[in-house]
Amino acid sequence: MTAARDTRVNHAFPDKTQRPYMATLEQRVSTLEAPAFTLAAPTVTKTTENANVIRVGVQLRDTAGNALTYQSIVRVFLSAAIPGVATATGASAAIATTGTILQEEVTRAAWTIASNAAGYFDLALGHAAAATFFVNVIQGDRLYTSAGVTFV
Numbered sequence: 001m002t003a004a005r006d007t008r009v010n011h012a013f014p015d016k017t018q019r020p021y022m023a024t025l026e027q028r029v030s031t032l033e034a035p036a037f038t039l040a041a042p043t044v045t046k047t048t049e050n051a052n053v054i055r056v057g058v059q060l061r062d063t064a065g066n067a068l069t070y071q072s073i074v075r076v077f078l079s080a081a082i083p084g085v086a087t088a089t090g091a092s093a094a095i096a097t098t099g100t101i102l103q104e105e106v107t108r109a110a111w112t113i114a115s116n117a118a119g120y121f122d123l124a125l126g127h128a129a130a131a132t133f134f135v136n137v138i139q140g141d142r143l144y145t146s147a148g149v150t151f152v
Contacts, residue, residue, distance in 0.1 A: 040065045042074075042137050044146035053126045054149055055096045056135055060119035068119025073102065075138040076123070077110035082134055082145050086110035092126040099123075127151045 040061040047055040058076070060068045077086035078093070086109040093108065095101055099121025103112040115121045125133070128151075135146040 039063060039140055039142070041142075041144045042139065044135055044137070044144075046146075046149055049151055052128050052151065053124050054151065055122055055124050056146070056149060057096075057098075057120065057122040058115075058135070058137060060115055060139060068115070069117075070119065071117050072115045072119050072139070074113055074115070075105070075110065076113050077106065077136050077138075078108075078125070078133045079136055079145075080131075080133060083143070084134055084136065084145075086136075090127060090129075090131075093123050096122040096124040125149060 040063060042061055043059040045057045045059075058074075060072050060074065062068055077084075079085060080087055086106045090108065093111070095113075098116050100114045101111050102114055105111060113121050123135075127133075130150075130152055132148040132150045134148055137144045137146075
C-alpha cells in the first residue's frame, strides 16, 4: 500500500524557511523588554547643606508614577553640567541610610547602586568648596538628571 501524500499548502508560511515560532519569540522578547523602557522618571529630593554634606534621596517609579515595590539596580553619576559625563568632582559620596553601592565605577563620580525593596536609596554627598553638581540616574535605557545640588 502506498502512503498518501500530503498536498496541503501552508499559505501563512509559503516559504519553508519561515517558522511560525519566530514571531512568537520576537513578541516574547519585546514583552520582556517593555518595562525597562517605560519606567517613569525617579523623584530626586535633597536636603540643605550641613557640615559640607547634602543628602540626596532617589525614589524610583513605575510606569504609573508610583514608587517601585521591588529592589532595582541603577547607575548613578555626578556631573558638573547638563547633559554631563561622569567627572571626578572631588565630592565624596556614601549611602546615607538606605541602599547599597555595589560598585564605584569612577572615583567619587559614578556608581552602580541597589535600592531597597521599595525602590529607594539615598546618598550623602560631601564637598568642601562652593560648587554645583547634577545627580544623573540611568534606569533601563533612560537617563534622568536632577536639578542642581549646590554647595556653598
